[in-house]
Amino acid sequence: MIRRTILVAILAVSSVAFAKAQATVNSSEKSTQAVLKVEEETDRAFVKRDWDRLSHYWADTLVYVNGKGKNRTKAEWLAYLKSGAIKYYPAVHSNVLVHVYQDTAVVTGYSTTKTVENEKVSTGPRRFTKVYVKENGRWQLVLVQITSVSKR
Amino acid sequence: MRTMRARPFMATFLMATIPCVVTWGKQKSESDSAIQTEIMQIEGQMKQAILRKDVDALDHVYADSMVWTARGELLTKAQVLADFRSGRLKNNSLEHSNIEIHIYRNTVVLTGYSTSQLVFGGKVLNTPRRFSDAFVKLDGRWQLVAHAVTNIESD
Numbered sequence: 001m002i003r004r005t006i007l008v009a010i011l012a013v014s015s016v017a018f019a020k021a022q023a024t025v026n027s028s029e030k031s032t033q034a035v036l037k038v039e040e041e042t043d044r045a046f047v048k049r050d051w052d053r054l055s056h057y058w059a060d061t062l063v064y065v066n067g068k069g070k071n072r073t074k075a076e077w078l079a080y081l082k083s084g085a086i087k088y089y090p091a092v093h094s095n096v097l098v099h100v101y102q103d104t105a106v107v108t109g110y111s112t113t114k115t116v117e118n119e120k121v122s123t124g125p126r127r128f129t130k131v132y133v134k135e136n137g138r139w140q141l142v143l144v145q146i147t148s149v150s151k152r
Numbered sequence: 153m154r155t156m157r158a159r160p161f162m163a164t165f166l167m168a169t170i171p172c173v174v175t176w177g178k179q180k181s182e183s184d185s186a187i188q189t190e191i192m193q194i195e196g197q198m199k200q201a202i203l204r205k206d207v208d209a210l211d212h213v214y215a216d217s218m219v220w221t222a223r224g225e226l227l228t229k230a231q232v233l234a235d236f237r238s239g240r241l242k243n244n245s246l247e248h249s250n251i252e253i254h255i256y257r258n259t260v261v262l263t264g265y266s267t268s269q270l271v272f273g274g275k276v277l278n279t280p281r282r283f284s285d286a287f288v289k290l291d292g293r294w295q296l297v298a299h300a301v302t303n304i305e306s307d
Contacts, residue, residue, distance in 0.1 A: 061254050063263050069282040069304030071263065095226075099217050099297065101288040104259040106298045108219050108226055129221050129300040131286045133256040142254060143261045145284050145300035149224035 031100045043091035059140040067146040089114035103134040125149040215295040222301040244269040258289040280304045
């Protein structure tokens with residue numbers, strides 16, 4: 001009788017642990033998809049010059065570090081974009097990886113997106129590292145850092 | 153959202169002279185100053201571990217899925233630790249300034265300016281760079297989940 005009770009208890013604990021693990025995996029997958037959707041929408045917003053859309057997805061405390069190591073705040077970066085100094089063409093990214101830690105996501109990738117900045121054309125290549133935080137139910141970008149990749 | 157200059161740190165003697173600005177997210181699960189102090193302590197510990205080549209200490213702070221972007225390469229935790237362990241990557245000095253910390257509940261983003269001298273594959277690198285560290289509280293302790301470095305170039 002005691003042995004049976006112990007077995008039932010073990011099975012119950014195992015089931016809860018399994019269910020919890022499944023929930024974590026599902027939740028993580030859902031978050032990954034949500035973050036990738038934000039990435040797609042912001043990529044489109046760059047091309048369409050939809051600054052309101054970008055502003056919506058960027059946290060007020062966003063830190064942006066460009067490929068030359070210059071850092072800008074959200075306000076500075078939006079002002080620079082609005083000035084027309086840089087033009088974005090449709091995003092060309094590869095090797096995009098998303099790591100989700102509950103309400104935080106780290107996105108890394110390789111980009112050859114064409115940009116024209118002060119009449120200078122660039123297709124990189126470059127790597128990007130982004131950090132998103134889920135606040136008030138939506139994913140917001142809090143860090144972007146671009147690193148140039150040497151052409152081989 | 154508040155931005156303010158940080159008070160002097162009591163426990164982080166290594167960082168005592170570094171100007172530091174901290175911003176807070178709207179929701180807080182711990183005292184902001186406690187988080188700030190803890191993160192600066194961890195940064196100090198990581199610096200010491202790198203200079204002392206204490207790979208086990210780095211292993212403890214780096215999350216298993218950490219991503220490290222430097223010199224145009226994306227590296228895993230295992231690759232970074234292997235580089236430190238083999239001596240392929242080593243620091244002759246670690247000089248950080250203009251540290252800014254942004255706190256978002258269980259996530260911290262730290263950015264700064266580095267003039268550290270490092271040696272990678274026998275080549276000395278001392279170009280000034282910007283670096284970012286992202287920490288997440290996992291299993292009750294802050295772990296580094298992302299590190300990115302960009303060389304500073306003139307326009």
